[in-house]
Amino acid sequence: MHFFGFSLLHTDATTCARLGRITTPHGEIATPAFAPVGTQATVKALDPRDLRELGAELILSNTYHLYLRPGAGVVAALGGLHRFMDWDGPILTDSGGFQVFSLAGRRTSSDEGVLFRSHIDGSQHLFTPEMVIHVQEQLGADIIMCLDECAEPHDRAYNEQALARTHVWAARCLTAHSRPDQALFGIVQGGIWADLRQQSAEYLTGLGFPGYAIGGLSVGESKAQMYAMLDVTARLLPADKPRYLMGVGAPEDLLEGVTRGIDLFDCVLPTRLARNAALFTRRGRINLRNARFEQDAAPAEVGCGCYTCRHFTLAYLHHLFKAEELLAYRLATIHNVHFLLQLMRNIRAAIAQGRFPALKEEFLAGYRVIPEETRDANQERRGAAHKTYTDEAR
Amino acid sequence: MHFFGFSLLHTDATTCARLGRITTPHGEIATPAFAPVGTQATVKALDPRDLRELGAELILSNTYHLYLRPGAGVVAALGGLHRFMDWDGPILTDSGGFQVFSLAGRRTSSDEGVLFRSHIDGSQHLFTPEMVIHVQEQLGADIIMCLDECAEPHDRAYNEQALARTHVWAARCLTAHSRPDQALFGIVQGGIWADLRQQSAEYLTGLGFPGYAIGGLSVGESKAQMYAMLDVTARLLPADKPRYLMGVGAPEDLLEGVTRGIDLFDCVLPTRLARNAALFTRRGRINLRNARFEQDAAPAEVGCGCYTCRHFTLAYLHHLFKAEELLAYRLATIHNVHFLLQLMRNIRAAIAQGRFPALKEEFLAGYRVIPEETRDANQERRGAAHKTYTDEAR
Numbered sequence: 063m064h065f066f067g068f069s070l071l072h073t074d075a076t077t078c079a080r081l082g083r084i085t086t087p088h089g090e091i092a093t094p095a096f097a098p099v100g101t102q103a104t105v106k107a108l109d110p111r112d113l114r115e116l117g118a119e120l121i122l123s124n125t126y127h128l129y130l131r132p133g134a135g136v137v138a139a140l141g142g143l144h145r146f147m148d149w150d151g152p153i154l155t156d157s158g159g160f161q162v163f164s165l166a167g168r169r170t171s172s173d174e175g176v177l178f179r180s181h182i183d184g185s186q187h188l189f190t191p192e193m194v195i196h197v198q199e200q201l202g203a204d205i206i207m208c209l210d211e212c213a214e215p216h217d218r219a220y221n222e223q224a225l226a227r228t229h230v231w232a233a234r235c236l237t238a239h240s241r242p243d244q245a246l247f248g249i250v251q252g253g254i255w256a257d258l259r260q261q262s263a264e265y266l267t268g269l270g271f272p273g274y275a276i277g278g279l280s281v282g283e284s285k286a287q288m289y290a291m292l293d294v295t296a297r298l299l300p301a302d303k304p305r306y307l308m309g310v311g312a313p314e315d316l317l318e319g320v321t322r323g324i325d326l327f328d329c330v331l332p333t334r335l336a337r338n339a340a341l342f343t344r345r346g347r348i349n350l351r352n353a354r355f356e357q358d359a360a361p362a363e364v365g366c367g368c369y370t371c372r373h374f375t376l377a378y379l380h381h382l383f384k385a386e387e388l389l390a391y392r393l394a395t396i397h398n399v400h401f402l403l404q405l406m407r408n409i410r411a412a413i414a415q416g417r418f419p420a421l422k423e424e425f426l427a428g429y430r431v432i433p434e435e436t437r438d439a440n441q442e443r444r445g446a447a448h449k450t451y452t453d454e455a456r
Numbered sequence: 457m458h459f460f461g462f463s464l465l466h467t468d469a470t471t472c473a474r475l476g477r478i479t480t481p482h483g484e485i486a487t488p489a490f491a492p493v494g495t496q497a498t499v500k501a502l503d504p505r506d507l508r509e510l511g512a513e514l515i516l517s518n519t520y521h522l523y524l525r526p527g528a529g530v531v532a533a534l535g536g537l538h539r540f541m542d543w544d545g546p547i548l549t550d551s552g553g554f555q556v557f558s559l560a561g562r563r564t565s566s567d568e569g570v571l572f573r574s575h576i577d578g579s580q581h582l583f584t585p586e587m588v589i590h591v592q593e594q595l596g597a598d599i600i601m602c603l604d605e606c607a608e609p610h611d612r613a614y615n616e617q618a619l620a621r622t623h624v625w626a627a628r629c630l631t632a633h634s635r636p637d638q639a640l641f642g643i644v645q646g647g648i649w650a651d652l653r654q655q656s657a658e659y660l661t662g663l664g665f666p667g668y669a670i671g672g673l674s675v676g677e678s679k680a681q682m683y684a685m686l687d688v689t690a691r692l693l694p695a696d697k698p699r700y701l702m703g704v705g706a707p708e709d710l711l712e713g714v715t716r717g718i719d720l721f722d723c724v725l726p727t728r729l730a731r732n733a734a735l736f737t738r739r740g741r742i743n744l745r746n747a748r749f750e751q752d753a754a755p756a757e758v759g760c761g762c763y764t765c766r767h768f769t770l771a772y773l774h775h776l777f778k779a780e781e782l783l784a785y786r787l788a789t790i791h792n793v794h795f796l797l798q799l800m801r802n803i804r805a806a807i808a809q810g811r812f813p814a815l816k817e818e819f820l821a822g823y824r825v826i827p828e829e830t831r832d833a834n835q836e837r838r839g840a841a842h843k844t845y846t847d848e849a850r
Binding site for chain 1: 521
């Protein structure tokens, strides 16, 4: 019996864009797909009905957070993560490696694993490859991840050392993994060095995973560097397995990732931006706190099919943010998640119809990308060396 | 054409409980009814679809808050309060008197009106009877309220003076009122003095309103005093007009109010308690932060029909509150509002079937009422003299 499967349905004629379908015990995922993030077993401000209505087919949750609170044993005793959060669709859990390695000054790593202090209460914990597989088996997601060491991308020596460890850990994770209903993905690392990325892709492919993630990107390197690493890495991964770019969710990056053959993405960007009053529109981001929206009777995006845009004006959303009403976060989150999921639907339709390059060109021509310097200042793309990711995981 | 109407359908044989129906331009309200409070044009943590699903037939919004932010003119320019907040059912706005008089030290009243400083930015404003009617006409609710002076209930001299002013203002409100599609209610005051309550009921009845509110209760007096004032007042109000007890929403008070012939209630209690992790159950309140719920696989209330109880365990709700997730407030609010609206549905069915006294007895036998001292300490019933109500109106 095959619990997990990937069918490559179509590859674009002029780019590496792929149309596919992932099968899991909790349903299918049309790819390329974007997964909203539910760090603590809830996509912030949304309930599972919202996610269904938005058309989400995969959500991500964080092993690090759930291990610490409420505890993987508690989740297991309550029937697993799907029942715990009442989401019966596919779930992916990351391994916790990314969060733990972002705990600068609060963790020490060795070949055995990573010793770290909880961001909640300072208590000490050890994550080993075997341990994170066990925790993820308790949580019960459909797709689980190997423990990896996410190095600062510009530090060559650290990346070499981290990569060797990541590879040994990947093999240990494969050995430890026992639940046949969960697909364990390997994670390619290597910072911004093409030869390390190549080495990692070849080593992990040799181990034989049902899917491959590309980690250690969108953590402080430039966009050009990120795209270059995708160019190098994706082509080395087997065509018949899904490719997952971790922690990436800006609209322009989704398009560039798909162009390079990526099938899966996840990111906190739509939900985090929403809580900061920033909405995606086809022309770029807007901020609902801006006084120019005070009396604006238009929706955030004319023609948008989301609940928020069908029912509420910019003036009302502006009012909710000014008044610090809880509904503000919910309505803004609905719009942003819809925006990315609709973009992915449009991308899939375009690939199927052989017009993906045209869609990409048209979208990017109208969409004002936030300059990278501004983003770094806003900590929307946050370097692992500068900031921990544990308060709100990627 | 009659925009507003009230039909008295049935009166209980052994109590003063009444079954009725209010007609408004935005639909009917089966009475006795409880109105959730949407202070700033949103019932905190809920969207209008939630309110429909919960079966809310009337919501309250606050003139004081909307006048200050976003401004009644802004709401009017956007098509009125119903369109602004996307709620097409009946709305009641209070006059702002209650909030303004709770601004101890920041307001001075005269026969002309009340001069006060905004709790948001300290700016100075004057509310006169004519002004609050104008503002409420701009907002466009189905039921609007006279400006009243809400005095500290134990201060006889202040109550006498405030009552005289409230009566003059009521007459001025009636004169100022011009929109035939809005029903203007008078507000009976008089603190804890039966003779003042009697005087107020008689005076206002003489002016002839389409409905009468009883104000100045649940503001620091004892429950026994409140019930005594209801006994005195309700019988003096015309049987063919709805009676509205302002700011009251504890389950036991709803039952006692209905017993005494009250048709409408509003209160922030279900929504405020929810944000503090407190849920109503048939046995009394529980607090979701309690460690005993950490692994509890039961819903908050077995058999409860609300979305929260049908889909989530106590353990999950406990986790959401511990993790400070936004979904916590939403799910808890859904349950608490459902609890009160279901109680009102049960009350209406019981009155119709001649078994209201039995329902009341059965409910109160199972429901542990929080002692008043504890409540006062918790500021769940907050005295106007001790605390302003403007941060979150009654």
